[in-house]
Amino acid sequence: MKFNLNNRKFKLLENSGNGEVSNQTIFHYFQKDGMIWANYSGGVIIKGFLLGKVLEESLEFNYQHMNENMELLTGECKSIVQVNENNKIKLLEQWTWTCGDFSSGSSVLIEI
Known part of the structure; x- marks a missing residue:
């Protein structure tokens, strides 16, 4: 594995218009072996979790x-992980709502 997300925090760089994540949303990631999870909140999001x-x-x-x-609200996401020369991580995300209008979008998160 070329990266470890454990105890790293991320914020939004860009998002599709149908997403709820904003530049006020902070994601706090954790990783154990091949499993990841995160808590997130900020902006219009009171509390969120991913696994x-x-x-x-x-x-x-x-x-x-x-x-x-x-x-x-619920959804699913696939993210490409990029690590720069300073060992900072960028997540290039393709997501789909699994509720509501079932639309899809993309976002970019950067490590803070």
């Missing part, structure tokens, strides 16, 4: 969160 697995150079996970309208 998934590490593949060769990517992540695959499901997520759920509650927004400030008390809506429970």
Whole structure:
């Protein structure tokens, strides 16, 4: 494995218009062997969780969160992991809502 997400924090760099994550949302990741999980909140998101697995150079996970309208939203995501020369990580994400309009989008998260 070329990366470890344990105890790393991320924020949004860009997102599709149908996403709820904003530049106020902070993701706190954890990793144990091939399993990842994270807590996230900020902006319209009150509390969120994700759980998934590490593949060769990517992540695959499901997520759920509650927004400030008390809506429970769920989705799935595949992320390509990029590590720069300073060992900072960027996540290039392709996600799909598994509720609501079932639309898809993309986002980029950067390590803070």
